[in-house]
Amino acid sequence: MVFFLWxxxxxxxxxxxxxxxxxAIPEFSARDLLKDHAILRxxxxxxxxxxxxxxxxxxxxxxxxxxxxxxxxxSHFIPIYGLNYxxxxxxxxxxxxKQGNPFQKIIFDPQxxxxxxxxxxxxxxxxxxxxxxxxxxxxxxxxxAAIWLENMATLINQTNKNPx
Amino acid sequence: xLKYVKKFLKNFLSKLFLxxxxxxxxxxxxxxxxxxxxxAQKKAQFAEIIHEMRCLVCxxxxxxxxxxxxxxxxxxxxxxxxxxxxxxxxxKKYLISRYGDFIAFRPVFSHITYCLWLSPFILFxxxxxxxxxxxxKFVPQITNI
Amino acid sequence: xxxxxxxLLGAFFLALLQCGVPLASLYSQRxxxxxxxxxxxxxxxxxxxxxxxxxxxxxxxxxxxxAYVAQNSNSHLPWFYRVCAVWGGHEGSILLxxxxxxxxxxxxxxxxxxxxxxxxxxxxxxxxxxxxGFLLFLLTLSNPFSLxxxxxxxxxxxxPLLQDPGLIIHPPLLYMGYVGFxxxxxxxxxxxLSGRFDKEWAKRMRPWTLAAWCFLTWGIVSGxxxxxxxxxxxxxxxxxxxENASLLPWLAGTALIHSLLVVEKQEILKTWVIxxxxxxxALSLIGTFIVRSGILISVHAFAVDPWRGVFMLGLLVxxxxxxxxxxAYKIHTFKQPLAQISLLSRTMLxxxxxxxxSVVIFTVLLGTLYPLIIEVLGLGKLSVGAPYFNxxxxxxxxxxxxxxxxxxxxxxxQEVRGDVLRKIVSILLISFSLSFSLIILFSKELHWQVLxxxxxxxxxxxxxxxxxxxxxxxxxxxxxxxxxxxxxLVAHAGVAILAxxxxxxxxxxxxxxxxxxxxxxxxxxxxxxxxxxxxALQGPNYTGAVxxxxxxxxxxxxxxxxxxxxPITDVMISKxxxxxxxxxxxxVSLAEPIGKQTWALRFYYKPFVRWIWIGGLCMMLGGxxxxxxxxxxx
Numbered sequence: 001m002v003f004f005l006w007x008x009x010x011x012x013x014x015x016x017x018x019x020x021x022x023x024a025i026p027e028f029s030a031r032d033l034l035k036d037h038a039i040l041r042x043x044x045x046x047x048x049x050x051x052x053x054x055x056x057x058x059x060x061x062x063x064x065x066x067x068x069x070x071x072x073x074x075s076h077f078i079p080i081y082g083l084n085y086x087x088x089x090x091x092x093x094x095x096x097x098k099q100g101n102p103f104q105k106i107i108f109d110p111q112x113x114x115x116x117x118x119x120x121x122x123x124x125x126x127x128x129x130x131x132x133x134x135x136x137x138x139x140x141x142x143x144x145a146a147i148w149l150e151n152m153a154t155l156i157n158q159t160n161k162n163p164x
Numbered sequence: 165x166l167k168y169v170k171k172f173l174k175n176f177l178s179k180l181f182l183x184x185x186x187x188x189x190x191x192x193x194x195x196x197x198x199x200x201x202x203x204a205q206k207k208a209q210f211a212e213i214i215h216e217m218r219c220l221v222c223x224x225x226x227x228x229x230x231x232x233x234x235x236x237x238x239x240x241x242x243x244x245x246x247x248x249x250x251x252x253x254x255x256k257k258y259l260i261s262r263y264g265d266f267i268a269f270r271p272v273f274s275h276i277t278y279c280l281w282l283s284p285f286i287l288f289x290x291x292x293x294x295x296x297x298x299x300x301k302f303v304p305q306i307t308n309i
Numbered sequence: 310x311x312x313x314x315x316x317l318l319g320a321f322f323l324a325l326l327q328c329g330v331p332l333a334s335l336y337s338q339r340x341x342x343x344x345x346x347x348x349x350x351x352x353x354x355x356x357x358x359x360x361x362x363x364x365x366x367x368x369x370x371x372x373x374x375x376a377y378v379a380q381n382s383n384s385h386l387p388w389f390y391r392v393c394a395v396w397g398g399h400e401g402s403i404l405l406x407x408x409x410x411x412x413x414x415x416x417x418x419x420x421x422x423x424x425x426x427x428x429x430x431x432x433x434x435x436x437x438x439x440x441x442g443f444l445l446f447l448l449t450l451s452n453p454f455s456l457x458x459x460x461x462x463x464x465x466x467x468x469p470l471l472q473d474p475g476l477i478i479h480p481p482l483l484y485m486g487y488v489g490f491x492x493x494x495x496x497x498x499x500x501x502l503s504g505r506f507d508k509e510w511a512k513r514m515r516p517w518t519l520a521a522w523c524f525l526t527w528g529i530v531s532g533x534x535x536x537x538x539x540x541x542x543x544x545x546x547x548x549x550x551x552e553n554a555s556l557l558p559w560l561a562g563t564a565l566i567h568s569l570l571v572v573e574k575q576e577i578l579k580t581w582v583i584x585x586x587x588x589x590x591a592l593s594l595i596g597t598f599i600v601r602s603g604i605l606i607s608v609h610a611f612a613v614d615p616w617r618g619v620f621m622l623g624l625l626v627x628x629x630x631x632x633x634x635x636x637a638y639k640i641h642t643f644k645q646p647l648a649q650i651s652l653l654s655r656t657m658l659x660x661x662x663x664x665x666x667s668v669v670i671f672t673v674l675l676g677t678l679y680p681l682i683i684e685v686l687g688l689g690k691l692s693v694g695a696p697y698f699n700x701x702x703x704x705x706x707x708x709x710x711x712x713x714x715x716x717x718x719x720x721x722x723q724e725v726r727g728d729v730l731r732k733i734v735s736i737l738l739i740s741f742s743l744s745f746s747l748i749i750l751f752s753k754e755l756h757w758q759v760l761x762x763x764x765x766x767x768x769x770x771x772x773x774x775x776x777x778x779x780x781x782x783x784x785x786x787x788x789x790x791x792x793x794x795x796x797x798l799v800a801h802a803g804v805a806i807l808a809x810x811x812x813x814x815x816x817x818x819x820x821x822x823x824x825x826x827x828x829x830x831x832x833x834x835x836x837x838x839x840x841x842x843x844x845a846l847q848g849p850n851y852t853g854a855v856x857x858x859x860x861x862x863x864x865x866x867x868x869x870x871x872x873x874x875x876p877i878t879d880v881m882i883s884k885x886x887x888x889x890x891x892x893x894x895x896x897v898s899l900a901e902p903i904g905k906q907t908w909a910l911r912f913y914y915k916p917f918v919r920w921i922w923i924g925g926l927c928m929m930l931g932g933x934x935x936x937x938x939x940x941x942x943x
Contacts, residue, residue, distance in 0.1 A: 004682050016220065017690055019264040086233060112237045119262040121220035121234055195825040195840075198909065216696055224549055226694075229542035231883070231900055269694025271679075276688055280679050284672040284701050291664050 018119050018138040025133050028114045033084050033092055033106035040107055044081070045133045049156055052127040053103070053143070054083045054115060057095035059123040065142040066099045072148070073102035078156070082106035085115050085123055128152045130159065199243050209252045213242050217259060218267050226269060313363045313454045320356035320407075321444040323349055327437030331430035346430050350418055353440065354411040361408045364453055365395050376457040377401060383877055384463055385850040390472050396480045397471055399617070400453035405481065406597070407443045409488045410436065417492060417517070424513070431499035432492075439491055442624045450617050469851070469875045469882050475535025483528030483555060487593040489521025490558055490586075493565065494632070497586035501635050504642045506579050511572040516936045518569060518586075522562040523932035529555050530925035541883040541898040543818075543913045545921060548698040553677045554596030557670055561589035564666040566932075567659050574721060575656065580640055581663070587632045592670075594625045599677075658716050662709065669705050673698065703758075710765040710808060713801050717772040736775060740768040752817060762812035769805040773798050792938050800931020807924025813917040821912045824903060834914045836895060837861050838868070843908065851875045856899050856908065860888060870899040870910070894918050 025045055032038040045052075053069065055062040073080055082103035084092050087110060096103075109115055118127065119138075128137040128151075136159075137152055201207040211228070217238070219230035227235050227242070238259070245255050259267055271277045327349040334342035364377075368391045373379040381394045381401070396405045414436045421429055447453070496514040500506040532555070537545040546552060565585040571578050598621040676693045684690050718729055718736075744763035748755055776798070780790045823831050825840045832838070839859045846853040853873040860866040868886035875882070885898035896913035903909055 004678060004685050016264060016266055019261060086237075111240075112234070113241070116237060116241055117262060119264075121263065195823040195829040195831045195910075198822040198824060216694075218692055218694065224547065225542075229540075229544060231541075265689060265691035267692070269692050270696035271691050271693050276683060276691070277679075280675065280693065280697070281701070283675060284668055284705075287671060288664070288668045288705075291668065295660070295664065 016121065016140070018135075020119055020135050021138065023135060025127075025129055025135055026114075026117045028107070028117065030114060031108045033082070033089070033096075033108045034101075034103070038105075040105060042133060044105060045129050047131050049078050049131060050129045051078050051080045051152070052083055052129060053080060054085050054118075054120050054123055054125040054127075056085045056087045056123050057091040058087070061142050062124045063099060065124060065144070066102070068143060068145050068148070069102040070100050071145075079104050083115060083118075083120075084108050084110075085120065086110060086112045128155065199239070201246070206246050210243060210246050213246075213252050213255055214239055216256070216269050217242075218269055220263065220267065311454050311456070313360050314448075314452065316356045316360040316363070317444060317447055317454075320353050320360065321441060321448060323353035323356060324437045324441035324444055327353055328434045328441060329437075331434040335427060335430060340427075343426050343430050346426070346433055347418065350414055350433055350437070353437070354415050357404075357408050357411045357440075357444075361395070361404050364401060364404060365392050368392055368394055373463070374456055375453070376455050377453045379457050383850065385877075386472070387849060389477065393477050394471075396484075400447070400451040402480065402484075403443060403447055403451050404453050406484055406488060407440060407447065409481075409484045410440050410443070410491060413485075413489055413492050414440070417495075421513070428499060428503060428505075431502050432495040435495035435498045436491060439495075439628060442628065446617075446620055446624065450620055463877075469873065469878060469880050470539060472850075473535065473539050475531065475539065479528060479531045479535050482524055482531055486521050486523075486525025486528050486562075487555075487558060487596065489517070489524055490562060490589045490593050492521060493518040493562075493586045494590035497583045498632055498635060501583065501639045504639065506572075506583070508573050508576055511569050511582070512939075514586075515566065515569045515573070516939050518562065518565055519932050519936050522559070522566055523929045523936075525555070525559050525562060526925060526929040526932065529559060530922050530929070533925075534922050537918075538885070538887065541885050542911070543820075543885075543894075543896045543915055543918075545918070548676075548695045550677050551596070551600050553673050554592075554599050557673055558589050558592040558596060560666050560670045560673070561585060561592050564663050564670075565589055567662055571656055571659050577656075578660070583636060583640075585663075587629065587636065588670075591625070591629045592674075594621075594628065598622060598625055653719070655716055655719050655721050658712050658719065662712055665705050665709050665712070669702065672701055672705075676701070706808075707761060707765060710769060710804070713804060714765070714769040714772040717776045732775070736771050737764075737768060740764045740771055743767055743771075754816075756816050759812055759816050762808055766805040766808040766812070769801055773802055796931045796935035796938055798931075799934055800928050803924045803927025803929075803931055805924070806920050806927055810917050810920030810922075810924055814915050814921065817916050818918075819914040823910055823912070824907050825910055826906050826908075831910075831912060833912045836914060838897070838912060840908070840910070841867075846871060846873065848873065850877065853881075854899070854902075856897075856910070858886070858897055858910075860895065868895065868897045870897045872899045872901065889919065891919055892916065 025042060027042045028040075030040050032040050044050075051072070053065070069080060072078070080102050082105070084106050087108075089108070089110075092106075092108075107114060112120070118135075122140065124142050126139040126143045127135055130136050136155055139147055139151070199207075199210065201210065214228040215226050217227045219225045219227050219232055219235040219238075221232035221234045222230045225235075227238055242255055242259075245258070256268060260272075265272060271280060273281055327346070330342055330349065331346050334340060364375075366372075367375050367378050368382050369388060371378070371382070371384045371391075377398060377400050378394075381398045382391050386394070395401045414433060417432060417436075418429065421432075493514060496510070496517065500510055529552075532552070533545045536547075537543060565582065568578050568582045568585055572582055598618065676698055679693050680691055714736075715733065718732055741760070741764045744760060744767050748759060748763065776794070777790070780794075819834050821831060821833050825831065827840055827842060830837060830839045837860070839862070840856060841859050842857040844855050844857065846855045851873040853871055855869050855871045858868045858870070860868060866888070868888055870886040871884040873882050873884060874880075881901070883898050883900060885896055887897075888895040893914060893916040896915055898911045900909040900911065
């Protein structure tokens, strides 16, 4: 028993592994924050790798990952989409103006329903989605360059080498 | 004693008064329930699910007790699904498919949890057997305990 | 290096001496050294007492140069909460632990004057060893006197949930209990070391164990009551890991008290008693470890630091490991008369009681640690919560209640005869029919769980009456009954009351979750509530809103739930309003406003919920009674 307690010390009790890894992203329908008339559906995730960032204007930690995301966007390595969680339209737009906008498309989810479908339980969170629309990796907490390189970028490279 | 009688009468009369008021056109404004159900059974099902699911933000509360935004959202999702005639099993399965086993306070009875669910009973039976075997050695004597 | 830190350092060395000198003197036969036992023990106590007093003083005068004070207090905090903040955080709570340990040690020294010095020396040595371990922890990883890195004008304030009278009593009571089991542990190890464990020793050990058990009972009851009053949703037990951590030593302690009785009567089960004493203390330590290491999520969690967890784990292994080694080495020296236990005797029932309690302890421990085990094994992450514990605990609880009542019909030194069997069946039938009629009379719903639970509680109460009747028939005076059996009757009656409270409040509670505007009404069962007004609220360190709710149209009966915002810690809490009653509680809590004029409110009707704490207190009173009746018997 002491062994288990010992090993338990290394674990973070607040982190939750996602059961949606290697599952398809669910179907949805939502407004695009950037283009008001556009309706976004699941197919925007197909045919290319995507990085989906869950954020809100009221989330203080989300500002931490902005610098990295803007850099990533400039490198044009991967399209970055946003999921605006439980937010007000105007406040979200204001936040983007102030912090910069690394997102090509933003799913507007004021009631958090699509987020629940993805198993989101806090902000910020990030998802790596492959060209078939399968969720390959989930990061809870702000995304940093180190986490991106170690987990997500390597996953992309590995998959590109062995398409199976 | 008299005080109690007086109190009882007062209570009774006020209840009678209330009954009259309720049926009279002068009924005062009522509040609205947060969650309205078609039947008592659905209400019970809702209560059962929200008490068995964990709030993932305030992680030591269940969805019934927590006031966190995520808990409010999840209650709404569960409420809508109940209204849609989904069964509690289906709803729980949905939540677990999105958030993992962690969200369920009642551990699913799977091969991982056989040990958990069965060991108390197995242990009890085991100890009782050992006890009975040991005590067979001791014949009850007239010099009793 | 502050003066207080120096005090702790001194205490540490004194503790080592308190442990080492008696043992050295006994094993080298230099018995003259034994006279140093008392001075060392007293000086250690004084050092620790001064240290904790200095910490309390620092809080009282708002000395924010200490990091611990700055993190847990604020000048706007009322003075009594400032003093209690001493144990509001991790470091201070460990200091409290050590202080209470020394308090128990001194009490043992004072009250056991009649015991041979050699035996006291062993007990005190064990306690000194434990104290040294914890002091080392304080000195290295949990220094309450470390200076703040930067000076702050005002502190961070105490967590608002802790700003409640519950904080004043719950932790100290719990600690008195947890730490009190170290005394039983010391007695047990001393018995092993001296090779002597007879009826006399068991007789001496029992009041100390009872005292620790009483404190722990009171601590758990006060914790449950506190949670109910503060947390806003009428819950009183959550099978939260930290709650389980306090329940485990309590269960072991209960088994220990009952087993000590058997040793006193018959001198059997000695090895079992020693193991139980070690187990109770081990469970106390595990509890302390779980709360402070951050391995499990809990509403109680202190500031997390894995190194603290490592140290505590190490200390646990050291203390328990040493005890078990001594056990293995010395156990063969205990003479046990060949046990003659008739299968249908009270002794047998007590053994069964022990078996049941042990299985429950195992179950609660397994359930609490299972998520951790699964995660460490890499099998995923799951939860084990209230539904599991309630389900698995129920059958064992039923058996325990049944045996409790049964024991009254089978006194010591008597065989079970045919007429006893008849009595059992008849009283059981009466209990069931009585409970059935009560349920049908007062409610529309019949749940079989309520029927069984209520019947068993009545079974215990009826057997109590039956026992009193038999005693009167035998012309025993009331005084004699009180002295010999009063404690048992009161404590077990407490269990019955507790059971009634739990069963009835669990199955017959009503709840409504509503949106209201000022002037709206809501009804719950036979009660009617009207939201009359919502006022703004201003407190010493908070702002918020308070709702004025009229109950049943009576102009003098109001419930005033509050919503409070604490700016310093940026926390919003909902403070429920409770209309307390013996037969039922009415409970209202105010949640955040929806829109401009509408508020979300929760109304609860909770029948018999007070009986839970009344039952718990009865159990504690029974324990106190037992201690007192021993003293008078002596």
